[in-house]
Amino acid sequence: MRTPAGLAGAAVVALMLVLAVVGPPIWGDRAELIDPVAALSGASAAHPLGTDNLGRDILARVLVATRMSLLLAVLATAIGAAIGVVLGTLPSVLPRRPARLVTAAVNALVAFPGLLLAMFTAVVAGLGARGAVLGIGVAVAPGFARLTQTLAASVAAADYVAAARLLGVSRTRIVTRHVLPNIAEPLILNLTTMIGGSLLGLAGMSFLGLGVQPPGYDWGRLLFDGFARIYVNPVVALGPALMVVLAGVGFNLLGEALARTASRAEVHRAVPAVPPPPADEDGRHDDEAVLEVRNLTVTFPGGVTPVREVSLTVRPGEIVGVVGESGSGKSLTAYAVGGLVPHPGVVGGGPVLLCGQDVHALPEEQRRKVLGTRLAMVFQDPMASLNPALKVGGQLAEVATVHQRAGRADAWRRAVDRLGHVRITDPERRARQHPHEFSGGMRQRAVIAMGLMGAPRLIIADEPTTGLDVTVQKEILRLLREVTEESQAGTLFISHDIAVVGALCDTVVVMYAGRVVEELPADRLAAAAHPYTRALVASVPDMTTDRSLPLASIPGRQPGPAEVGEGCAFAGRCPLATSRCVAERPPLEEHGKAHRVACWEVS
CATH class of the missing domain: 3.40.50.300 (P-loop containing nucleotide triphosphate hydrolases)
Incomplete structure (x- = not known):
């Protein structure tokens, strides 16, 4: 989290959350104030991003729309995660033949274009915020299901799961007690990245007219309203477009930073946090010991x-x-x-x-x-x-290139030499196998x-x-x-x-x-x-x-x-x-x- 990318992602997400909380109370009245005299005006000191066709301040509406945009993204992510977890764990619960059918269905949905799946679901569910949220949730669910299925399969092969099956524990209890708790961390970390993807997807749905409908608005709807004037007044579309990109990048950077932090923590947690005591009661060590x-x-x-x-x-x-x-x-x-x-x-x-x-x-x-x-x-x-x-020689050479800063040619020669040293015949040929x-x-x-x-x-x-x-x-x-x-x-x-x-x-x-x-x-x-x-x-x-x-x-x-x-x-x-x-x-x-x-x- 101390990397520039992690800090930037955390800062952007924190800013978005603050705007979602304080935006409507501070700028809500200004965002709804109709001023026919200032309608369709460009950028000015009074209206930095111009106004819409009713004279409402676009900057204020962009800031207020933060709450709606984030709320819809979180709801879509929750729907996608719920569907994904169910589809991903079903192969561990169902008998072999139904499990294969579920796996095949997940594979087919993953191959299907997500935006088309979201648009189809939204049209069936009805235009508006509810249909868009459901559509994006359904669109992100297959990817989450694939991740869940992969993680669940690795845990399902563990000896303690086999022991539970041998003892007659039900499939549902195995999933809830043994599988899901052991894969919860990577799934939760993936949710942060999913929120960024849902945010972009919902903005796209509203921009296409399938999402939030007037008088409601989110960033995608504001971008749709300003797109007709983009060649005359480009600044009117700049605000919502910038917020969509900024929020999406922020959530993705934060999600990747959290994942890296978690993977490193698995190693660091094994290190004692306090200075170790002396080797012996008198504090002496064996100087010759390896x-x-x-x-x-x-x-x-x-x-x-x-x-x-x-x-x-x-x-x-x-x-x-x-x-x-x-x-x-x-x-x-x-x-x-x-x-x-x-x-x-x-x-x-x-x-x-x-x-x-x-x-x-x-x-x-x-x-x-x-x-x-x-x-x-x-x-x-x-x-x-x-x-x-990977070839055997390349894997041996990697040790020298990483830890000894050796060149590729020197590392390869040393790898061949080491293979010969342990009496592998024809080490030059074997290194390439x-x-x-x-x-x-x-x-x-x-x-x-x-x-x-x-x-x-x-x-x-x-x-x-x-x-x-x-x-x-x-x-x-x-x-x-x-x-x-x-x-x-x-x-x-x-x-x-x-x-x-x-x-x-x-x-x-x-x-x-x-x-x-x-x-x-x-x-x-x-x-x-x-x-x-x-x-x-x-x-x-x-x-x-x-x-x-x-x-x-x-x-x-x-x-x-x-x-x-x-x-x-x-x-x-x-x-x-x-x-x-x-x-x-x-x-x-x-x-x-x-x-x-x-x-x-x-x-």
């Missing part, structure tokens, strides 16, 4: 805290594995480090130090530069990281190469081998180890497979219900102290496992983020749990060299 996180917390509205006071350290050339069941907070911890926690999540607690800099305390521009050059993210699904419509032409393993290598386009000091790999076959998994893991050793970057490896973590990593951080319950060297996993870690290790079969017995498993389930009590979260599944475990949470304490554990029953 990444140092202390007491990291991620919260969502309603008291949901999926990450609770997580502390970890990654040093150069070290691979730290974060392991735990699904829902333990592993990936969200990594997202908090990279500033990718989705709205409305809020990151709090201690500092997140990347190469000694607290990335969450940096200004936005500097934070983007630091994360873009010193941090490499390797996600679980490479197709979600690579744009399927699209992601769908790569195999799953090659796409994951390309994502790693994208991270290496800069000079990353930290690599975050979020389950990078999920969905790959065993031989390709082995190649990707070997590549991560080689890249870490060669670049001396630190790697944070997220996984639910404790066997993979034990084979690849130097240090293992075990998370449960959002907290770190144990941290130990990977070569000492067999001697883990926490019951949860021991259960994870025991659940992985090896060549000596007795196949006549059932596979080891952990009974019960992990508590949700909103279900964690005051005591140890694992107490309900732990065979060693006591009343103290249920009532009091154990702290994470030293348990030998480079080994920490949070358990009351560990001596």
Whole structure:
């Protein structure tokens, strides 16, 4: 909103609202005053925009018409939004065949010229302000319906909606409770732009004689009245035309500024608003660490805290594995480090130090530069990281052009070099291909190469081998180890497979219900102290496992983020749990060299 366009749009809209409120009381009498002597006069000191055929002051009528023009635009927008929301959400409520018919009808209406649709509706509904409002409302509804349908489809595919359907929740309740609340923000933001479009449409309808009829008037009607004299006295049409353009541009600028502000707020809301506390109780930091996180917390509205006071350290050339069941907070911890926690999540607690800099305390521009050059993210699904419509080489080169200000030729050469560095054969040819032409393993290598386009000091790999076959998994893991050793970057490896973590990593951080319950060297996993870690290790079969017995498993389930009590979260599944475990949470304490554990029953 601090951009020139945003400020200009806000100022124009504010001016229009003020005129709509004060215009009729101040200039209403002057706008209706008939003066036959001054009829059809041009611009003068007494009448800056001239007079009409009854001698009424055009400037006063333009100012008074602000209320009528804005009121009709708001009504038309409300009608269009109501129709659009209904049409856009119907495919989520109706069975498949009727839903397709509604979608086809919306597509046909979107393709139909809006002005013709508005004129047809106005003629059917009757000439006048009511018909024009209804016509413009019907004309803007298809576009709003398309937007609603697109947003609703993205939400309808979410897991929580599928769970609601599985539980037998009615379609109508799914739409009102799960779909509409999650798409309300972009729809509301779009209304501001729609008001500008409705304003222009209503002015056009009145100018064509299909809108406001005498003795009523809006800007379009005043423009219609003055058009016959435009070649003799152009100034008589200048006032209403200028107000129509000014108001339309103002609402559009404001709507675009609000949309940009909302999209940026999704990123900024994750940044803590208060200075973080020191890393340790004595305020010291590990100067050699690539990444140092202390007491990291991620919260969502309603008291949901999926990450609770997580502390970890990654040093150069070290691979730290974060392991735990699904829902333990592993990936969200990594997202908090990279500033990718989705709205409305809020990151709090201690500092997140990347190469000694607290990335969450940096200004936005500097934070983007630091994360873009010193941090490499390797996600679980490479197709979600690579744009399927763009060539792989161009996407890698973009990293160098954006963050390193490299020229296009240099960036392309570096992209080809990085693809070859991760052992993709014929990198020059592969760089000119699209992601769908790569195999799953090659796409994951390309994502790693994208991270290496800069000079990353930290690599975050979020389950990078999920969905790959065993031989390709082995190649990707070997590549991560080689890249870490060669670049001396630190790697944070997220996984639910404790066997993979034990084979690849130097240090293992075990998370449960959002907290770190144990941290130990990977070569000492067999001697883990926490019951949860021991259960994870025991659940992985090896060549000596007795196949006549059932596979080891952990009974019960992990508590949700909103279900964690005051005591140890694992107490309900732990065979060693006591009343103290249920009532009091154990702290994470030293348990030998480079080994920490949070358990009351560990001596």
